[in-house]
Amino acid sequence: MIEGAPRGRLGAAMTALALVGLGLAGYLLAVRLLGGVPVCGPVHGCDTVAASEYATVFGLPVALFGVGFSVVLSAATLIWWRRADRRALYAVYGLGLAGIIAAAYLTYLELFVIEAICIYCVSYAVTIVAGWILAVLALRSAPA
Numbered sequence: 001m002i003e004g005a006p007r008g009r010l011g012a013a014m015t016a017l018a019l020v021g022l023g024l025a026g027y028l029l030a031v032r033l034l035g036g037v038p039v040c041g042p043v044h045g046c047d048t049v050a051a052s053e054y055a056t057v058f059g060l061p062v063a064l065f066g067v068g069f070s071v072v073l074s075a076a077t078l079i080w081w082r083r084a085d086r087r088a089l090y091a092v093y094g095l096g097l098a099g100i101i102a103a104a105y106l107t108y109l110e111l112f113v114i115e116a117i118c119i120y121c122v123s124y125a126v127t128i129v130a131g132w133i134l135a136v137l138a139l140r141s142a143p144a
Contacts, residue, residue, distance in 0.1 A: 010138040011081025014092060014131050018074040021127035024120050025066030032061045040119055048116035054109050062106070066124060069099060073131070080138070089138055096132030103128050 031038050032050065040046035049055065055062055073095050079088035103125035110117050 007081065007084060007138065010134050010141075011077065014077040014134045014138070015074065015081055017127045017131040017134070018070055018077045021124050021131075022067065022070035022074055024124045024127070025063050025070050028120055029061055029063035029067050032063055038118065038120055043117075043119045045110075045116035046118040046120060049110055049114055049118035049121060052109075052114045052116075054106075054114060065102075069095070069102075073099070077131070089135065093132070093135040093139060096128060096135050099128040100132055 028038060028050075032055070037050050038046040057065065073092065076088045076091040076095065079085050080092060106121060107125055110121060
């Protein structure tokens with residue numbers, strides 16, 4: 001196997017997932033700041049979730065935290081991918097764990113408290129979980 005090939009594929013995939021997450025969170029934040037509701041197409045529930053009391057934390061839109069998280073995650077994945085800095089990979093792993101906990105809590109709220117599903121929120125959670133799984137794979141395959 002060519003040295004750096006696993007890092008190249010995993011790094012590209014992790015960075016792509018983080019950037020997709022950034023796009024999703026950015027869209028939700030922009031819609032919130034403009035006073036609109038997310039367009040969900042044939043899937044319904046985004047408007048209910050966006051209008052719920054859980055759409056803000058400390059008066060700030062939850063999507064703002066998602067944007068901040070995704071910016072840091074994107075930077076860490078990019079650093080690991082391009083520079084092979086193992087510390088950045090550990091950051092991706094740790095951020096992924098924190099993101100999974102937050103996404104699990106928010107998904108719980110959607111399912112059992114708000115009783116509506118936002119397809120953007122679910123998609124964002126999928127990017128976090130998938131990125132974390134890739135970080136685990138990268139940690140297992142990357143030289144110490």
